[in-house]
Amino acid sequence: MKIASWNVNSVRTRLPTILQWFEETGPDVACLQEIKCQDEQFPNEAFAGLGYTCAVHGQKSYNGVAILSKHPISDVRRGLPSSPDDDHARYIEALITADSGPVRVASIYLPNGNPIDTDKFTYKLGWMARLQSHAKDLLAKEEKLVLAGDYNVIYRDADCWDPSVWTNDALYAKEVRDAFAALMWEGLTDAWLAKDGREHHYTFWDYQRGAWARGHGIHIDHILLSSQAADVLQGVQIHKEARAMEKPSDHVPVMVELDT
DNA sequence: ATGCCACCTTCAAGGTGA
Numbered sequence: 168m169k170i171a172s173w174n175v176n177s178v179r180t181r182l183p184t185i186l187q188w189f190e191e192t193g194p195d196v197a198c199l200q201e202i203k204c205q206d207e208q209f210p211n212e213a214f215a216g217l218g219y220t221c222a223v224h225g226q227k228s229y230n231g232v233a234i235l236s237k238h239p240i241s242d243v244r245r246g247l248p249s250s251p252d253d254d255h256a257r258y259i260e261a262l263i264t265a266d267s268g269p270v271r272v273a274s275i276y277l278p279n280g281n282p283i284d285t286d287k288f289t290y291k292l293g294w295m296a297r298l299q300s301h302a303k304d305l306l307a308k309e310e311k312l313v314l315a316g317d318y319n320v321i322y323r324d325a326d327c328w329d330p331s332v333w334t335n336d337a338l339y340a341k342e343v344r345d346a347f348a349a350l351m352w353e354g355l356t357d358a359w360l361a362k363d364g365r366e367h368h369y370t371f372w373d374y375q376r377g378a379w380a381r382g383h384g385i386h387i388d389h390i391l392l393s394s395q396a397a398d399v400l401q402g403v404q405i406h407k408e409a410r411a412m413e414k415p416s417d418h419v420p421v422m423v424e425l426d427t
Numbered sequence: 428a429t430g431c432c433a434c435c436t437t438c439a440a441g442g443t444g445a
Binding site for chain 2: 176177180201203227228229279280281319333336337338371373374375376377378385387417
């Protein structure tokens with residue numbers, strides 16, 4: 168089963184690009200972030216044409232996440248638990264039932280958190296704490312679990328071109344990297360680190376400053392796995408070629424293959 | 428120190444991202 172994660176930066180603007188990539192690579196499940204539309208604006212029919220059922224957690228203008236699947240979807244959760252005051256659509260989770268058995272999948276758009284020293288940074292840290300708490304509950308189920316998304320965390324120095332540029336940034340702040348490590352220590356495996364691990368393989372290049380042409384990217388999109396999912400992990404790929412497509416997102420897809 | 432680019436809303440220009 169191929170499971171992809173992609174921050175598409177507007178599903179409506181990017182629809183032809185997304186459909187083309189789906190046709191070329193054929194993911195069974197796709198976790199999208201930054202769809203930037205409300206539920207009723209989501210292009211369900213276009214994806215149904217390729218065989219996908221969509222579970223959407225949308226929002227006007229900003230954020231928004233979705234899970235698309237060729238296999239039956241059930242048990243959909245929209246938003247993290249214990250967040251009554253959080254009106255950002257940044258989390259959706261669903262149970263995917265393949266012929267070989269179930270896999271629980273989440274699409275995550277973790278807050279950016281900039282600038283530091285504002286409530287945006289506090290919100291990011293609080294959101295990460297709530298994600299960790301929920302991940303702990305999910306891991307207790309001992310299922311195949313895939314937490315995929317745009318984590319907005321530069322975890323290793325080698326996940327950016329020049330760490331000195333990021334010293335005062337919410338993507339690299341010590342508290343944020345510590346929070347990501349704490350999440351992993353609940354018992355999650357980063358697919359990239361487990362199956363490839365090469366340094367300076369990025370998933371995002373800013374539209375500005377000629378970042379793509381200069382090779383100045385960051386690796387902030389991650390697919391985290393429970394041990395039950397990691398045990399059947401066959402491989403992981405960063406689809407860098409998607410950054411060179413027409414009207415590209417600033418992020419590229421990451422895709423894992425599970426032997427299930 | 429700020430804008431760069433590209434998206435959003437809704438037609439003008441400011442908010443947001445990373």
